[in-house]
Amino acid sequence: MKAPTLPDTKMERLVFLGWNDTGAQKKFIIAKHDGQLTGVQGSFTPVSKKGICAFCHQNERVGLFKADIKAKGNTDNFRAIGQYICADSLACSAHVQSTDRLDAFIRELKS
Ligand SMILES: [Zn+2]
Structure with a gap:
């Protein structure tokens, strides 16, 4: 997976880094979680109406991000x-006031 390159100063200000692979309808997110950079990827299906974003709570163009994570030691278990x-x-990252919801999302994926 290839990430866009951003200057370090910009990365520091960002709550998370996310980008789309529109051809494959995928989204990738890298966020700091428990002091570690954690990557999440999943399918992303844009919806035609605006909606409330789960991370930043703005009324924006949203899509359904279905993240999957492999359970440790069992590659069949998604x-x-x-x-x-x-x-x-x-x-979105610029609008996020608190990382609580993003953290909760990653925590749920990793649990
Ligand atoms: Zn958002």
Whole structure:
């Protein structure tokens, strides 16, 4: 997976870094979780109406982000959790007031 390159100063200000692979309808998110950079990827299905984003709580163009994570030691066992989040992760990250919801999302995926 290839991440866009951003200057360090910009990364520091961002709550999370997210980008879309529109061809494959996928979204990738990298966030600091428990002091570690954690990557989450999943399918992203844009919806035609605006909606409230689960991460930043703005009324924005959203899509259903269905993240999956492999359970440790068992590659057949996938957990998937869906959330409606902004299509534009850069704008979303700028709007996020608190990382609580993002943290909760990652925690749930990793549990
Ligand atoms: Zn958002």
